[in-house]
Amino acid sequence: MKKRLLVATGGGDCPGLNAVIRAIVKRSRLESDDWQVIGSIDAFNGILQDPMKLVELTPEVVAGIHVKGGTIIGTTNKGGPFAWPVKDIKGNITTVDRSNDLIRRIQYEGFDGVINIGGDGSQRISQKLFEKGCPIIGVPKTIDNDLSFTDFTFGFQTAVEIATDAIDKLVTTAASHHRIFVLEVMGRYAGWIALHAAIAGGAEVCLIPEIPYNLDKIKESLVDRIKDGPGFAVIIIAEGAKPIGGEMANEGFKSVESHEVHLKGAGERLVSEIDSLELGVETRLLVLGHLQRGGIPNAFDRILAAQFGTKAFEMVLNKQFGEMVCYTHPNLTTVKIKKAIKEYNLIDLDSDIVATARGLDINLGD
Numbered sequence: 001m002k003k004r005l006l007v008a009t010g011g012g013d014c015p016g017l018n019a020v021i022r023a024i025v026k027r028s029r030l031e032s033d034d035w036q037v038i039g040s041i042d043a044f045n046g047i048l049q050d051p052m053k054l055v056e057l058t059p060e061v062v063a064g065i066h067v068k069g070g071t072i073i074g075t076t077n078k079g080g081p082f083a084w085p086v087k088d089i090k091g092n093i094t095t096v097d098r099s100n101d102l103i104r105r106i107q108y109e110g111f112d113g114v115i116n117i118g119g120d121g122s123q124r125i126s127q128k129l130f131e132k133g134c135p136i137i138g139v140p141k142t143i144d145n146d147l148s149f150t151d152f153t154f155g156f157q158t159a160v161e162i163a164t165d166a167i168d169k170l171v172t173t174a175a176s177h178h179r180i181f182v183l184e185v186m187g188r189y190a191g192w193i194a195l196h197a198a199i200a201g202g203a204e205v206c207l208i209p210e211i212p213y214n215l216d217k218i219k220e221s222l223v224d225r226i227k228d229g230p231g232f233a234v235i236i237i238a239e240g241a242k243p244i245g246g247e248m249a250n251e252g253f254k255s256v257e258s259h260e261v262h263l264k265g266a267g268e269r270l271v272s273e274i275d276s277l278e279l280g281v282e283t284r285l286l287v288l289g290h291l292q293r294g295g296i297p298n299a300f301d302r303i304l305a306a307q308f309g310t311k312a313f314e315m316v317l318n319k320q321f322g323e324m325v326c327y328t329h330p331n332l333t334t335v336k337i338k339k340a341i342k343e344y345n346l347i348d349l350d351s352d353i354v355a356t357a358r359g360l361d362i363n364l365g366d
Contacts, residue, residue, distance in 0.1 A: 008116050106134060154301045204233045208238045214243075
């Protein structure tokens with residue numbers, strides 16, 4: 001009798017997801033032909049739908065997908081087992097808890113284990129399902145790099161490369177037109193992408209959520225850049241950055257089944273603040289957006305994703321349910337999911353990466 005493994009990818013898409021899926025399938029076949037790997041389309045929504053949307057992930061299906069961005073089984077950050085959207089007779093959307101239904105379906109389908117590939121929100125779902133008796137393993141995925149107990153999450157390094165490339169391109173146009181360019185990048189409540197890209201790309205100012213910024217301090221750097229004639233500057237700002245005494249710019253929850261507040265407007269607000277300084281230099285904004293999530297994963301993320309997928313299957317073999325695979329350089333380790341989601345992996349202001357930025361005279365807004 002075949003053993004069955006369910007795989008789901010949840011939350012935002014991310015370079016390297018397909019490499020994890022491929023690694024799980026290849027490692028399972030190396031173990032035994034008795035293993036059958038099944039993908040749930042669009043996170044757990046696939047198994048919760050009627051009829052269920054499941055796909056068998058064979059070696060033929062996953063061949064060569066490690067070089068492709070996105071995920072072949074789809075993903076979503078809406079709905080899910082604990083907030084399933086339903087419409088009442090008046091057309092209003094509410095949510096219901098279908099987690100017990102999900103557990104029953106997993107049991108009915110004969111799954112011996114579940115691997116949930118996702119970020120903080122997805123792993124919180126993993127923990128709640130584990131507490132209900134689901135045999136689940138977590139794989140950390142997020143370009144934000146905000147999951148604790150793992151040095152890196154796959155997708156982060158690719159996002160940093162994309163942001164760095166954007167800075168490189170903005171420098172040439174900023175210099176040509178003597179402008180200040182503000183580049184807004186993702187990261188939610190953590191500034192990892194912004195800080196790494198600022199160092200790699202040579203930005204003059206880097207604003208991150210961990211350090212509320214002082215506009216007067218930013219002005220000092222900008223004035224220094226333009227005081228001796230037509231100058232230019234590149235500022236990188238994380239979507240969760242905020243001024244001292246202010247809040248993160250956001251649009252609230254987009255829908256009742258959304259799991260997270262939609263951050264938007266940090267860069268636009270900063271441009272308005274800079275314009276109010278009347279520096280005599282035009283300021284332009286570029287919101288990098290979902291370009292950071294798309295495209296081909298770089299070599300680092302492909303390797304890390306392959307390591308995570310291989311290790312996750314071995315954790316299923318060892319019945320290490322309720323745990324998440326981690327990367328602690330140079331080795332793979334595991335941690336209880338409950339422990340991993342206890343707090344965000346934010347930038348330590350006393351860390352060497354912050355000291356490096358300050359040593360390069362990058363203005364952090366403080």
